[in-house]
Amino acid sequence: MLSSATSDLIDELKHRGAKTVALQFPAGLKRKAAEYVRVLKEAGFTVIVSGDPCYGACDLALDTLTHADVLVHFGHAPVDTQDRVIFVPYDVDFDVAVLEKALPFLEKKTVGLVTTVQHVHLIPAMELFLKRRGIDVRVADGSGRTPLRGQVLGCCFSTARDTGADEILFVGTGVFHPIGIALSTKKRVIALDPLAGDVQEVNGDTLMRRRFAVIEKAREAKSIGIIVSTKSGQNRMSLATRLAALSPHAVIVTMQEVSTDELLNLGFAAYVNTACPRLAYDDQIRFPVPVLSPQEFEILCGARDWANYAIDEIL
Numbered sequence: 001m002l003s004s005a006t007s008d009l010i011d012e013l014k015h016r017g018a019k020t021v022a023l024q025f026p027a028g029l030k031r032k033a034a035e036y037v038r039v040l041k042e043a044g045f046t047v048i049v050s051g052d053p054c055y056g057a058c059d060l061a062l063d064t065l066t067h068a069d070v071l072v073h074f075g076h077a078p079v080d081t082q083d084r085v086i087f088v089p090y091d092v093d094f095d096v097a098v099l100e101k102a103l104p105f106l107e108k109k110t111v112g113l114v115t116t117v118q119h120v121h122l123i124p125a126m127e128l129f130l131k132r133r134g135i136d137v138r139v140a141d142g143s144g145r146t147p148l149r150g151q152v153l154g155c156c157f158s159t160a161r162d163t164g165a166d167e168i169l170f171v172g173t174g175v176f177h178p179i180g181i182a183l184s185t186k187k188r189v190i191a192l193d194p195l196a197g198d199v200q201e202v203n204g205d206t207l208m209r210r211r212f213a214v215i216e217k218a219r220e221a222k223s224i225g226i227i228v229s230t231k232s233g234q235n236r237m238s239l240a241t242r243l244a245a246l247s248p249h250a251v252i253v254t255m256q257e258v259s260t261d262e263l264l265n266l267g268f269a270a271y272v273n274t275a276c277p278r279l280a281y282d283d284q285i286r287f288p289v290p291v292l293s294p295q296e297f298e299i300l301c302g303a304r305d306w307a308n309y310a311i312d313e314i315l
Helices: 005-015 027-042 062-066 096-105 120-132 176-185 205-220 237-244 260-266 278-282 294-300
Strands: 020-024 046-049 070-074 085-088 110-115 136-138 167-171 188-192 199-202 224-229 250-255 270-273
Touching: 005 027, 005 070, 005 085, 020 027, 020 062, 027 046, 027 070, 062 070, 096 120, 096 167, 096 188, 096 199, 110 120, 120 136, 167 176, 176 188, 176 199, 176 205, 176 278, 205 294, 224 237, 237 250, 237 294, 270 294
Parallel strands: 020 046, 020 070, 070 085, 110 136, 110 167, 167 188, 224 250, 224 270
Antiparallel strands: 188 199
């Protein structure tokens, strides 16, 4: 059964006078496409579905607007304004009492609270839970690529920094977000998985060691591709142009989808990723050659000191 938000979506589509509607889902929601198609068709709309991979609101299927009046993007908050795009959230609930498990791990005077878009609707309830247990909790307002209060992305941790707290409590699944928060804020980070109930302190030490090894491996590269994404919210051509000027071995390479096969076919000895920042950190093991972040390339070229290492973000 679809959520009550579907009726609001139908009302909005009718208000806009849409006849043909394109739908886009991230990987975890794609199996819901058929159900949405059925409901929207019953409401009188012609529907098409984008079958391409989708990694976030930075990866909109704008090409579908050639054939549709409106694109409906599910599961993410907008990273910028798009007149013909409607963003539909997908909330994942949990019992906020699970935060009790994190309390023994909290040591500092003030605690910043952040989460991902799936759980951000629970921020007020989580904030109240912690306050009632004597925690001086801080939640920052959203801005820019993270427009929702307390929201962080894998490419933007500004809401964690903006809390100004002594330590950060991240509520969500996986360790990439809390590792990124630790490197970005230089604060102690506690990660609570609200679905599994697991709690751990997270730091970026292991990632830093791995990234140092990748930088060293790239030192002998005589050909370097500076990857520029053509995706709507990932294109950083100005950054790539500045980076390419740092080395005579560098050339800009535009790509829609950054894949192992394409990097192998292009044949560069190393790459610098200005597309989704998670590609360099999460997917390095899949790539045939070193893939550096922009900041790591600056270290390689002597334009940045290792002591000033920073995780890549799109702000």
